[in-house]
Amino acid sequence: MNDIPQRTYLDAGGRAPVLPAARTAYLQALDDGWADPRRLHSEGRRARSLLDGARESLAGALGARTEEVDLFGSHTAALHAAVRSVARGRRRAGRDVVVGATERAAVLQGADFAAAQPWTPTPGTRVTIAVDAEGRVDADAMVAALSAPGVALAALQHANGEVGTLQPVAPVAAAARRAGVPLLVDAGASVGHAVVGDDWDVLAADPGDWGAPAGVSVLVTRAGVRRAPDWPQDEDRWNPGGVAVPAALAAAVALETALSDLAAEDTHRRALVDHIRRRVAAEIPDTEVVGAETDRLPHVVTFSCLYVDGEALVTELDRLGFAVGSGSACTSSSLEPSHVLAAMGVLTHGNVRIAIPRGTRAPDVERFLDVLPGVVAGVRDRLGVAGL
Numbered sequence: 001m002n003d004i005p006q007r008t009y010l011d012a013g014g015r016a017p018v019l020p021a022a023r024t025a026y027l028q029a030l031d032d033g034w035a036d037p038r039r040l041h042s043e044g045r046r047a048r049s050l051l052d053g054a055r056e057s058l059a060g061a062l063g064a065r066t067e068e069v070d071l072f073g074s075h076t077a078a079l080h081a082a083v084r085s086v087a088r089g090r091r092r093a094g095r096d097v098v099v100g101a102t103e104r105a106a107v108l109q110g111a112d113f114a115a116a117q118p119w120t121p122t123p124g125t126r127v128t129i130a131v132d133a134e135g136r137v138d139a140d141a142m143v144a145a146l147s148a149p150g151v152a153l154a155a156l157q158h159a160n161g162e163v164g165t166l167q168p169v170a171p172v173a174a175a176a177r178r179a180g181v182p183l184l185v186d187a188g189a190s191v192g193h194a195v196v197g198d199d200w201d202v203l204a205a206d207p208g209d210w211g212a213p214a215g216v217s218v219l220v221t222r223a224g225v226r227r228a229p230d231w232p233q234d235e236d237r238w239n240p241g242g243v244a245v246p247a248a249l250a251a252a253v254a255l256e257t258a259l260s261d262l263a264a265e266d267t268h269r270r271a272l273v274d275h276i277r278r279r280v281a282a283e284i285p286d287t288e289v290v291g292a293e294t295d296r297l298p299h300v301v302t303f304s305c306l307y308v309d310g311e312a313l314v315t316e317l318d319r320l321g322f323a324v325g326s327g328s329a330c331t332s333s334s335l336e337p338s339h340v341l342a343a344m345g346v347l348t349h350g351n352v353r354i355a356i357p358r359g360t361r362a363p364d365v366e367r368f369l370d371v372l373p374g375v376v377a378g379v380r381d382r383l384g385v386a387g388l
Contacts, residue, residue: 095124161189
C-alpha cells in the first residue's frame with residue numbers, strides 16, 4: 001500500500017515551480033548558450049545573442065529600454081546593489097535612505113550599510129516609515145520624509161510578499177519626483193502576478209517568483225539615475241562575472257508565459273485566497289488572518305495561530321503532503337519572529353504563509369483546508385494549550 005501523501009505546493013513566494021516553457025528554454029540554452037557571451041568566437045556570439053534577446057524581452061515586459069536592464073545572480077544581490085550603488089552615486093545629495101518598515105531584509109540591511117559608509121562628511125541614517133495593521137506604509141509620513149534634506153534614496157515595495165498588501169506607490173513616487181529623490185521599487189513579489197506600472201526609478205524583479213529557474217534576477221534603472229558601485233572593478237560593472245545565459249533566457253520566457261494569462265490567473269487565485277481567508281477565520285479558533293482583504297496580491301495569504309509554533313505547523317503539514325511557509329520569507333532560516341508581522345503589530349507566532357502557484361487546483365486547496373483545523377488542534381494538544 002502506498003502511504004506517501006499527495007504533494008500540494010503552496011509556498012511559491014520567491015521560488016515558484018518552474019514553468020514548462022521556461023524549463024524547455026533553459027535546457028535549449030544549455031546547448032546553444034553555454035559559452036562565455038563576452039567571447040568573440042561563434043559560440044560566444046551565439047550566447048551573447050541569447051543574452052541580449054533575453055534582456056530585450058524582459059525590458060519590453062517591464063516597460064523599460066533594453067540598456068536599462070541589468071541582470072544579477074539573485075534578488076538579494078540585486079537589491080543590495082541597487083541600494084548601495086544609488087546611495088553612493090547620490091552621495092553629494094545626502095546619505096539618508098528612506099524605507100518602509102516591511103521592506104525585505106536585503107533592503108533594510110542595504111540601507112544600514114549605505115548610511116554607514118564614509119561617502120560624505122556627515123553620518124547618514126536609515127529612516128524607517130511605519131505601517132498600519134494591514135502592512136500598508138504611512139504614505140503621508142513617507143512623503144514628509146522625502147521632503148527633508150539629505151535623502152539619497154527611497155525604497156518602497158510594490159506589494160509585501162509575506163502578507164500580500166499592495167503599497168501606495170503612486171503618491172510616494174510623485175513625492176519622490178518632486179523632491180528629486182530616486183525611488184527603488186521592489187516588485188519581487190508582484191511581477192508576473194499583478195500589474196506593476198511605471199511609478200519607479202529603479203525596479204527590482206525576481207524571476208524565481210514568476211516560475212523561472214534560480215540563478216538570475218532583474219534590476220532596471222531609469223536613465224538619469226546616478227549609480228556608483230562600491231565593489232571592485234570588473235568587466236561587467238553591475239554584476240561582476242556576468243550571469244548564466246540559460247537562466248536569463250528562461251526568465252524571459254517564464255515572464256512572457258506569466259503575462260499571457262495574467263487576468264485569468266488573477267481571477268482564479270484570488271478566488272482561492274478569498275476562500276482560504278473565509279474558512280480559516282471561521283473554522284480555526286484564536287487565529288488571525290493578516291494583510292489587506294482587497295488591495296492585495298492575488299495569490300498570497302497569511303494567518304497566525306495563537307498558542308502554536310509556526311515551525312511545528314509547517315512540519316506537520318509537510319508530513320501530510322502540504323508545503324507552506326512560515327515567518328518572513330527572507331529571514332525564515334533564522335527562526336526569528338517576522339519583522340513584517342511585528343511592524344504591523346499583529347500576532348507573530350503560529351504563522352502560516354501561503355503563496356499559491358499558477359495552475360493550482362481548487363480541490364487541492366480544499367484538501368488543505370480540510371486538514372488544517374485538525375493540524376492546529378493537534379499541535380495545541382501536544383503543547384498542552386488546547387482550550388485556553
